[in-house]
Amino acid sequence: MIAILDYDAGNIKSVEKAFGILGEETILTRDFRVIEKADRLVLPGVGSFADAMSHLKKYELDKAIKDYVKSGKPFIGICLGLQLLFESSEESPGVEGLHLLDGVVKRIPDGPGVKVPHIGWNSLDFPNKGKLFEGIDEGSFVYFVHSYYLEAADPSIVKATTDYGCHIHASVEKDNIFACQFHPEKSSTVGLQILKNFARL
Incomplete structure (x- = not known):
């Protein structure tokens, strides 16, 4: 069973629906x-770093x-769920993130x-291809909606990148x-494959 955290922060229903398409049992909790x-x-997560x-x-939670x-x-x-895992974000000065990983989020x-926010499809590069991208070709397109991007402190944890006005650590x-x-x-199908790979870990 896959638990999806319900904390009043945006794209919960679309995530639940995508796992449902894959036949995965989920619970909002x-x-x-x-x-x-x-x-x-x-x-x-969708919204501001501080509110989340x-x-x-x-x-x-x-x-x-x-x-x-x-x-x-x-x-x-x-x-936003990615951004919250790191130390801080320029969006919300003085607000500490979960700091499970080292790095900062910048505008x-x-x-x-x-154009900021960045809304649209961008292709991925794989500097160190990770488990989420099994069966996915480098250069595949995925959908972004964000104004802030991750700069991870440790390059070895970065598994996918893209470029949009700067070099973005995308996964x-x-x-x-x-x-x-x-x-x-x-x-689309690329995203469903990523979620399927996660569900099979």
């Missing part, structure tokens, strides 16, 4: 006991996430031909922690 028993855990961290702390990660079972963050710089993997800046649940 903020119940510690349900989270603890889940085979996999998903941290979705506030909601996680309100429901004490920051603690639940850290305990779950310690269990060694597969965990994935999607979009996409303005420039010629660059990371370390031990049982996985995360995507893009939306696999909105990325």
Whole structure:
């Protein structure tokens, strides 16, 4: 069973629907006991870094996430869910993230031909192809909606990148922690394959 964290932060229903298409059993929850028993855990997210961290702390899900990660079972963050795993974001100065991984989140710089937020399809490069991308060709397109991007401190955890006004760390993997800046649940067959790979870990 895949638990999807319900903390009032956006793209929960679309994530649930995508796993449903794959025939995976999911539950939307903020119940510690349900989270603890889940085979996999998903941290979705759309909105601001500060609001999301506030909601996680309100429901004490920051603690639940850290305990779950310690269990060694597969965990994935999607979009804002990726950003929350790191130290901080320029979007919300002074707000500390979950800091499960080292790195910071920065605003996409303005420039010629660059519209912020970045909304649309971009191709992926695989500097160190990870488990989420089994059966997926380099250069495949996925769907992004974001104004801020990850700059991970450790390049070895970066499994996919893209370029949009800057070099974006689009997906990371370390031990049982996985995360995507893009939306696999909105990325057609490529995205469904990514979620299928996660469900089979």
